[in-house]
Every structure is written in C-alpha cells, then in structure tokens.
Amino acid sequence: MSLLISGEIRTSHKFPECVAEALSADNLLSMRTVPDGVYVRTTAEGNKLRSVTASVDDYLMNLSVAEDICNCVSFVKGSSRK
Template sequence: MRRACVETTHDDAATIAAALRPDNTPSLSTSVTDDVVRTTVDRRTSGGLGSTVDDYVVNLTVAETVARTAREHRHTHE
C-alpha cells in the first residue's frame, strides 16, 4: 500500500473540506483542524497514488478558487 498526506491551510478550511468530500473515494480520508485541511490517500500502486493525488489537487484548486471568489463577492456587496 502507498500513502500520501496532503495538508493545506485555508481561511475557510471547513468550507474547502466540505466542497471536496463529494469527490472522495474509499481511498481518500479528509479531516479539518482549525485552518488546515488534511487529506490522506491510500492506493495499492505508486501510479494510482500519483493519479489520485493529482486529481485531488485539481479539485482542491477549484474549491479554493470558488471559495475565494464567493468571499470577495460577499465583501463587495456588504
């Protein structure tokens, strides 16, 4: 078994984690502590691990972009 742990810091970590959860598979486990999103990926092969981490990072980037845009939009209209 191969394992990777990705930890990222966000202003709204709970929102980011919630946005990522629908894409989780049985090989992914995501938790939130304060401003840190921690996702552990377990796969049988190195290639599978790399592919899953790559997909996760793309999804993470989209979630962060949407959350940031929503934050900026909310502050602009307050």
C-alpha cells in the first residue's frame, strides 16, 4: 500500500501572474503553480510526508520572495512612468 499526500495552497496577491511565474521556475515535478484570478494556486503531492513538508516549506519561503520582487518591479515600473 502506498500513501499519497496531496494539497493545495491558495494565496491572494496584487500581481498574481507575476508571482505565479516567479514561483513556477522552482516547482518540483510534483508541483504545479498557476494564477487564478487574484489568487496563486499551487498543488503539491508526494508519498513521503517529510518530502512534502520540506517542499511546502521551501515554497512558502519562495512565495515571500516572489511577492516582494513583483511588488518592487511594479513600483519601479510605476515610478519610471512619472
């Protein structure tokens, strides 16, 4: 018998397309990240709890960085238009 652990993380963002694109580069084969309206939706699965937990932990750190970068890029683009 094999155990399958799966879940979804859904977070809202001001720039969901930018955040999803930034996160997708670091996705493992068992992960999928897509923009979904004002949300970024990521699904993850695996058969070892420790691996899934480590992947989600890494994802959350990357999420924080991606959101900061997308907000900064938008601010710089907005500032350059003035």
